[in-house]
Amino acid sequence: MKVTLDPERCVGAGHCVLSAGTVFDQDEADGVVLLLDPEPAEDLADAVLEAADLCPARAILVTGADGRPV
Amino acid sequence: MTDPTTDLTTASQTAAPTTVRSADPHYPMDRQCPFAPPREATAIRDAGTVPRVTLWNGVRPWLFTRFDDARTILADPRFSADKSRPGYPLSSAVALAETAVEPTLLIMDNPQHDAVRRLVLGEFTVKRAEGWRPAVRAVVDGCLDRMLRGTEADLVADLALPVALTVICEFLGVPFEDRELFRGLTHTMNVVAGTTESAAAARQALQDYLEELVAAGEREPRDGFIGRMAARHLPDGTMTRPQLAAMALLLLTAGHDTTANMISLGVLTLLRHPGHFAALGADDDPELLAGTVEEMLRHLTVVQRGIRRIATEDVTVGDRFVRAGEGVVAAINVANRDPGRFPAGEEFDPAARAHGHLAFGYGPHQCMGQALARVELQEVYAAVARRIPTLRTAVPVEEIRFKSDMAVYGVHALPVTW
Numbered sequence: 001m002k003v004t005l006d007p008e009r010c011v012g013a014g015h016c017v018l019s020a021g022t023v024f025d026q027d028e029a030d031g032v033v034l035l036l037d038p039e040p041a042e043d044l045a046d047a048v049l050e051a052a053d054l055c056p057a058r059a060i061l062v063t064g065a066d067g068r069p070v
Numbered sequence: 071m072t073d074p075t076t077d078l079t080t081a082s083q084t085a086a087p088t089t090v091r092s093a094d095p096h097y098p099m100d101r102q103c104p105f106a107p108p109r110e111a112t113a114i115r116d117a118g119t120v121p122r123v124t125l126w127n128g129v130r131p132w133l134f135t136r137f138d139d140a141r142t143i144l145a146d147p148r149f150s151a152d153k154s155r156p157g158y159p160l161s162s163a164v165a166l167a168e169t170a171v172e173p174t175l176l177i178m179d180n181p182q183h184d185a186v187r188r189l190v191l192g193e194f195t196v197k198r199a200e201g202w203r204p205a206v207r208a209v210v211d212g213c214l215d216r217m218l219r220g221t222e223a224d225l226v227a228d229l230a231l232p233v234a235l236t237v238i239c240e241f242l243g244v245p246f247e248d249r250e251l252f253r254g255l256t257h258t259m260n261v262v263a264g265t266t267e268s269a270a271a272a273r274q275a276l277q278d279y280l281e282e283l284v285a286a287g288e289r290e291p292r293d294g295f296i297g298r299m300a301a302r303h304l305p306d307g308t309m310t311r312p313q314l315a316a317m318a319l320l321l322l323t324a325g326h327d328t329t330a331n332m333i334s335l336g337v338l339t340l341l342r343h344p345g346h347f348a349a350l351g352a353d354d355d356p357e358l359l360a361g362t363v364e365e366m367l368r369h370l371t372v373v374q375r376g377i378r379r380i381a382t383e384d385v386t387v388g389d390r391f392v393r394a395g396e397g398v399v400a401a402i403n404v405a406n407r408d409p410g411r412f413p414a415g416e417e418f419d420p421a422a423r424a425h426g427h428l429a430f431g432y433g434p435h436q437c438m439g440q441a442l443a444r445v446e447l448q449e450v451y452a453a454v455a456r457r458i459p460t461l462r463t464a465v466p467v468e469e470i471r472f473k474s475d476m477a478v479y480g481v482h483a484l485p486v487t488w
Contacts, residue, residue: 011184012191013436014199019425028198031191054426056436058145 001070002039003048004061007032015054020047024060033059097123097133097399098375104472105339106416107374107403111135115404120390123399131159131378131397132390137408137428139388140377140400144432146387149379149398151435153177159378159397161477162262167269171277172316176324176435183434189303190317191438193295199441202241206446209236210453218457218488222464225484229450230333234326237446241325242318243294244283252276256323260477262375273319280315280322295321325439328372331473331480332443333450336366338470338484339418340451341463346420351455362420363447368427369418371403374479377431402428403479460488 003023012031016024023044025034040048049070052060062070099108106112114121115135123133134140143149153160154169154177168177175187192198213232217223235253239246258264258272286292287300288311296318303309309317340347350362376399383394392398406427409415414422430437437443454461463470464485471482 011187011434011436012194012438013430014194014196014441017196018441026195026197027192028195029192030188031193031195032188050425056145056432057434 001042001045001048001065002063003035004038004063005033005035006059006061009057009059011057011059013054013056015056016051016060019051019054020044023048024051094122094124094130095133097125097131101472101474104467104470105342107371107401107407111401111404112407112416115401115408120388125159126162127160129157129159129397131399132392133376133399133401134387134390135401135404135408136388137405137411139390140402140405140428141432142387143379143398143400144377144428144435146385146433147180148381148383148385150179150382151177151183151379152179155380157395157397158380159399161375161378162264163266164259164261164264164269164477166266167259167273170266170270171273172312172319174316174320175438176320180434186313186317187434187438189309190295190299193298194438194441196441199445202237202442203445203449205240206233206237206449207453209233209240210449214453214457222485222487225337225486226330226334226481227483229454230330230337230484231326233333233446233450234330237329237442238322238325241295241442242321243287243292243296244280244318244322248279251279252322256327259323260327262475262477276319276322277312277315280318281311284311284314284318321439324437325442327478329443329446331372331478332366332370332447334484335370335372335480336447336451337454337461337486338463338481339366339370340455341461343418347455347461348459350451351459358420359448359452360444361424362451363444364424364427365414365418365420365422366447366451367429368406368412368424369414370479371406371427371429372479373429373431373477374403374474375477376401376403400428402431458488461486462488 010033014026016033017026023037023040025036027034048062052062064070095110099110102109120132120134122130124130134143160166175183210233213229217228235249236246255272255276259269283296284300287297288304291297291301299314378399380397381392381394385392407416430440464487473480473482
């Protein structure tokens with residue numbers, strides 16, 4: 001599982017941090033999403049997928065081993 | 071998709087408006103139960119139709135009630151939030167006042183919206199909100215200490231409003247002593263039956279008051295959001311004084327009324343579920359508490375008149391074709407009980423996963439203050455359940471006045487005893 005961001009889209013809602021706090025953080029200066037762990041372990045899959053689903057700006061893309069969006 | 075409304079739409083080009091309007095449901099519909107959205111709106115969702123509805127001024131937007139459709143609309147940049155566009159489905163005459171004074175984020179479209187939002191986002195991170203938790207807890211405990219000196223109270227006047235107002239005042243750095251002023255002005259801006267003129271005058275008065283505070287923050291450093299943003303963004307012209315005041319106005323109004331209503335209506339909901347109320351008071355379980363707040367937000371959805379947008383080009387949502395210039399209403403209170411997304415549906419079930427509800431909106435406009443709101447609601451519900459396990463309403467539910475007449479749902483007063 002691989003995570004990529006489009007921080008330009010981020011609106012700082014913070015769901016990603018609440019869902020998967022070891023994978024995502026927010027920049028303290030401007031509130032924009034930061035990626036702590038671009039290849040999270042499998043046991044974080046549910047949390048990361050939830051983060052992507054809840055993101056109101058659709059700024060999180062999760063791809064599988066085959067490179068396709070999950 | 072063919073349904074009767076499709077034919078009516080075509081007919082509206084030629085038929086007398088009264089003929090057409092009589093066939094459309096009026097929106098918003100009336101509630102039958104104070105704890106549930108209107109039955110008619112729920113039936114529309116369950117039937118899977120997207121009808122045209124008639125608003126107070128004869129404008130006829132499409133009504134979307136399903137979760138997926140509502141979420142799609144709120145994230146789609148082809149739908150504009152600019153209330154000054156002709157044909158915008160305004161919720162009332164007072165909503166027009168939002169275009170009369172300095173615009174807030176709520177009515178901006180991108181790219182302007184995101185650029186302005188970025189200037190202040192750092193103040194609203196999850197960590198910042200957590201940093202407010204001790205202060206919020208102190209405010210809640212102070213209100214409860216005062217309340218518990220007596221034997222009965224109005225949970226709105228004695229807890230919900232002072233907590234919400236004190237927290238937002240501390241956050242912004244506005245004097246709490248002025249609360250009656252902005253409480254009154256905010257009320258005028260939210261009464262559905264008000265006029266554009268009364269709402270615009272109230273909005274202007276609040277804007278003027280906040281511009282004074284911004285100017286004071288410019289003259290000497292001050293604590294709080296207004297002071298920090300004045301120091302950061304005014305000297306180089308990134309923001310103007312009116313723009314910063316408009317931002318503060320949005321945070322002050324959106325930041326206390328919604329929260330106050332969630333507090334009072336939420337406590338009332340807990341009292342109707344005594345087993346859960348007792349569990350919340352007995353267990354120090356952060357997950358139970360967080361889940362309760364999420365479920366409360368989903369179940370109550372105090373923004374009761376839908377989020378409105380206008381199409382800037384032709385868009386298909388689900389199987390409904392929306393033409394450029396047509397209005398849409400995303401009925402988030404009905405969508406948040408869509409059993410297709412939330413297994414709890416119409417029920418209040420804190421054990422069910424309510425994540426992803428639309429109570430804070432969705433898309434670029436999703437509430438900036440949601441992390442702080444969560445902290446406030448968690449602290450209030452937990453403190454009430456822990457400190458007043460014998461809490462009960464002091465009047466029958468039939469005597470409670472619910473806010474069907476306001477943009478944000480809640481109760482006007484909630485007499486309680488313990």
